[in-house]
Amino acid sequence: MIELDTPALIIRKSIMKDNLMKMQKYADSKNINLRPHTKAHKTPYLANMQIELGASGICVSKLSEAEIMAEHGIKDILITTPIASSVKFKRLVELQKNFPSLVLYQVVDSAYHVEQIDSFSKDKSVIINLVVEVEAGQKRCGLIPDENLKNLIDLINQKEHVNFCGIQAYSGHLQLVQNYESRLSEAAQALNPIKRFFKDYKIEKNEIIISGAGTGTFYASDNSFFSEIQCGSYIFMDKAYKEIMKPNDSDNINFGNSLMVLSTVISKPAHNRLVIDAGMKSLSIDHGMPSVFDLKGVTYRCGGDEHGILDIEDESMNLNIGDQVLLIPSHCDTTLNNFDDMYLLDDNDKIVKSLKISGRGCSQ
Ligand SMILES: Cc1ncc(COP(=O)(O)O)c(C=O)c1O
Structure with a gap:
């Protein structure tokens, strides 16, 4: 958590x-x-x-x-x-x-x-x-x-x-x-x-x-x-970007996904469908849907401005209302511009720093 x-x-x-x-x-x-x-x-x-x-x-x-x-x-x-x-x-x-x-x-x-x-x-x-x-x-x-x-x-x-x-x-x-x-x-x-x-x-x-x-x-x-x-x-x-990098090429540099959106499951209307609190106003979809981090067989679909829908292949998966889910955005620039702050986490998921995104909204 x-x-x-x-x-x-x-x-x-x-x-x-x-x-x-x-x-x-x-x-x-x-x-x-x-x-x-x-x-x-x-x-x-x-x-x-x-x-x-x-x-x-x-x-x-x-x-x-x-x-x-x-x-x-x-x-x-x-x-x-x-x-x-x-x-x-x-x-x-x-x-x-x-x-x-x-x-x-x-x-x-x-x-x-x-x-x-x-x-x-x-x-x-x-x-x-x-x-x-x-x-x-x-x-x-x-x-x-x-x-x-x-x-x-x-x-x-x-x-x-x-x-x-x-x-x-x-x-x-x-x-x-x-x-x-x-x-x-x-x-x-x-x-x-x-x-x-x-x-x-x-x-x-x-x-x-x-x-x-x-x-x-x-x-x-x-x-x-x-x-x-x-x-x-x-x-x-x-x-x-991650999808088009060529991992085995000697010239290639394998950068990792460092930015994610943390969201919470807010509803479970069916065994194979959950709803999270991150929709289009948190996760941009101009480069496609985000992927769900570390959860096999779970795919994200946009449920509107404030809702994200997770479709679950394995209906017995233990994912419930109140659980947190991490999403890897398809496009970082347009995702980040939705937030006022970002939180840097260490390898144990502890917050080590919070940063104001001071240039957020600077579109002029
Ligand atoms: C003029 C210009 N230079 C550099 C970049 C950085 O490109 P990237 O984020 O793909 O590394 C952009 C991104 O849109 C750009 O518009």
């Missing part, structure tokens, strides 16, 4: 620490920087832990996450999503102004971003570092690596209050490709046009940041290309 009210987000501390150390060791062995994406945990304490273990800085998705991380002492932050309103441009330059020693990078992909950020920076007498997002197959943000990209880099270089620092090339569409070999070759192919661009326009890649890759592709990508990797989910792992 874990001494917590439910639903609750629990973290197996030793598994999480092991995941963090393995990824850092991998980056060190390849001589590249690890800049973990903290959208996975949104928690300054964990970001500081990653930095202490050797990460060069962090990524955040949103400006509001950057503000929280800076307030908690993080000194090197890349905002991986473009911003596009005067409220945001103002906040960005204020963040830099308020934390002069913060090394802050903002991702952009248009002349509009550059002009606006340059103009707002001028007003506050700061210089903002820019990283240009380049299309790497996902067809989300990012410029195709051609003359337009070169023109944007030139524009940044002409402006006084912004600084061209490098590119971001993230192939989000490949992270969950099931087959390891396909993932490997597609991740390498996605970078070819960018490599050609560097060659054609004689851009010296050693002098700039080249940031990309996630938990699904960091070992499959051509890492000699990236100067830093942006993996995030490896800290917790989730069911979707």
Whole structure:
């Protein structure tokens, strides 16, 4: 019995620490920087832990996450999503102004971003570092690596209050490709046009940041290309990622599931059906249903916002109202965002620390 009210987000501390150390060791062995994406945990304490273990800085998705991380002492932050309103441009330059020693990078992909950020920076007498997002197959943000990209880099270089620092090339569409070999070759192919661009326009890649890759592709990508990797989910792992990792591959790193949702059985309407107190508002299902930890023949099905249904193969199984059940989410990022706190447990299921998820709800 874990001494917590439910639903609750629990973290197996030793598994999480092991995941963090393995990824850092991998980056060190390849001589590249690890800049973990903290959208996975949104928690300054964990970001500081990653930095202490050797990460060069962090990524955040949103400006509001950057503000929280800076307030908690993080000194090197890349905002991986473009911003596009005067409220945001103002906040960005204020963040830099308020934390002069913060090394802050903002991702952009248009002349509009550059002009606006340059103009707002001028007003506050700061210089903002820019990283240009380049299309790497996902067809989300990012410029195709051609003359337009070169023109944007030139524009940044002409402006006084912004600084061209490098590119971001993230192939989000490949992270969950099931087959390891396909993932490997597609991740390498996605970078070819960018490599050609560097060659054609004689851009010296050693002098700039080249940031990309996630938990699904960091070992499959051509890492000699990236100067830093942006993996995030490896800290917790989730069911979707765990299923596509290739346990016997020598390059693979076997990260463990460190994050789970603790829930309680609230009803047993039939011998083969139980209801738990964790529905869609606790466990996201965008990557499929969570799996039930350590209970054979028990499967989770969504029972609505607040209910989860467990179907039981063996009707004689001794699982009853009041019992606790642990679920491994299919997608950690969207699950964690449902909770205000997380609880770190030791190997004996004792709570050793509770952490505020300070970036929870920071979607602006
Ligand atoms: C731009 C960017 N970089 C890195 C990541 C981290 O990827 P993962 O959590 O799959 O490791 C994400 C995740 O969505 C992302 O959007």
